[in-house]
Amino acid sequence: MEATGPVFAGHALDCVRGGRLVFRDLEFALTPGDALILRGPNASGKSSCLRLLAGLSRPAGGEITWQGASIAEEPEAHRARLHYVGHLDGVKPQLSLRENLAFWAKLRGSGEAVEPALARFEMGPLAASPARYLSAGQRKRLALCRLVAAHAPIWLLDEPIVTLDEHAVGILFALIAEHRNAGGMAIVAAHGALDMPDASELDMKRFQPALEELSS
């Protein structure tokens, strides 16, 4: 691995959803330890951008690269190196918290870190109870536990703090700081203030298409 230069980068990314151009010519470049905040009002394409970066959808133009190679060439390798926490939490109400988390951890080949991950977000005492009774904030915490339970260098977090209380937000930012210290990267979509020191910011409004392009 080269020591300098960006590892995870996007070049001239265009995104079209439902026939509408959401953003165009978006550029970013991250080296290990970097964090990026996608900032913008509703419908400015933050979630769409994260889905592009995750490989859930393909850019209409441009290229996303990992160490210089396009992620479209090896989609499975790309998926193995990222965590995506979206608006939906992927929590099964019939299963206990432990079972919920263990499934996603084992799917990534690491079932050992389940208990520490639950403890990290202070969900340990609830581990055996069904996820049916969780509040929205607790479900989000459980989803965030996936970040700890299995290692992946890229974290894609879509407005992670919306339903969290102040204490949990603190835990999350401490976690992101640790992840960056260990050489990980985090890309976070948000519209409020985030406690992430020296993270670069991307103002989504800069990449909005001009009005005449919208109608074409």
Added chain:
Amino acid sequence: MRAFGQIFAHDLRLSLRGGVGSLIAVIFFVVTVALFPLGVGPELEGLSRIASGILWVAALLASMLSLERLFQNDFDDGSLELLALSPLPLEASVLAKALAHWVSSGLPLIVVSPLLALLLNMDSTGLGLLILAMLLGTPTLSLVGAVGAALILGARLRGVLLALLVLPLYVPVLIFGVGAVEGAIGGYGSGAPLLILGGLLIGALVLAPVAGAAGLRLALE
């Protein structure tokens, strides 16, 4: 391979925890078949002549009943996104989920079918072949159904749409499934229909995961 087993076990556990919901296919199967003696009349000749057809049609409909939820729950709660983002190829996830669907809703049908065959006064020579044919045929139903279940994600009137999509594709299984049983009862051999059922299963095993995964990717775009 381990991740494949994880998804399979996870889906089975979910259907076990589903309570009555997971038994719906079997209950529907039993009730539908039990209605026929009441409707057709108690003369044993008539019943035994159409017994294999009744059992297969009821099995087709019963296996379709639980298909709608195969991907829909995962789609609604975000699990499908996470599955699509797991290192395991999406095709393998589709195969694992279709197999789990077969074990949770296809196998129970096979277990109760001898009892129902008795109820319909089916010729006992056909019974063994009915089970064999169902063992070969019902996995095909789950696999083909998985493609339909992937295509209806997010649509309205999902149940109706699924029936329209999937039932025509079930016809070969119905024809050769009944053919195998009738062949045994009539004494003209059931080797050919069984071979065709096996061929259909192998074809579905290869094609359905690919088609299903393509449908899921479309839904997640």
